[in-house]
Amino acid sequence: MASPLDIAVTGLTAQTRRVEASASNVANVRSRGAMPDAAGAVPEGKPAAYQPVGVAQSEQRLGADAAGTRATFTPITPAYLAEYEPEADYADAQGMVAAPNVDLAREAVNQIAAGRAYAANIAVTRTADEMQKSLLDSKV
Template structure:
């Protein structure tokens, strides 16, 4: 595989990973839990809220890109849900710090990025085939 294809493949992998992270965040947006105490612990037996993920994409030394998945900071926000069995005395629970509009934008970007990198791979394949036909 040529370096062009290798770089494009790394971009496709990054786009796929971005979509996975976003899909996980969207699927768990309603996964609330108990508000953490001042020391960050959750009361015994109470569920923890989903901790949203964030994708960090950096350039690789030889070209291409690599990704790292981390937890979003702050990972939760306090929302009112007095009916929840784990709500605090004020009726608040911890909800994942997920902005659905940003997740949709991220999914669209991932889709376009994947398609663009796939187009680069196709162009590289056509160029290689044309070069082999010339030299044959």
């Protein structure tokens, strides 16, 4: 059986990953690259667009019991949107470039939700610590 502290630590780690993914997406929102061909390959010598990532959370199990959460990075699809930028030296014949498919509003919501979930897991950690301290301080 997993302790509440162990479960809360997995939650803290998961929310850290969530913020890392969102921060990376926001930092690269203005990056552009060449449009990939039909096979998905970028022309040689041309920059590729940033691949935005999300985080998928799933339960982590310890035997038959739930033991927390696990967070894994997942690519956002479609990875890019076509934008008209004919002055870019990597633009295709139609003047299109690949821009990362990042929604700043969604990223703001992800960051707020991660902050709230992080705070909730900290509260669980503090409560578990207080309970353990109270148990150890009790007189028989």
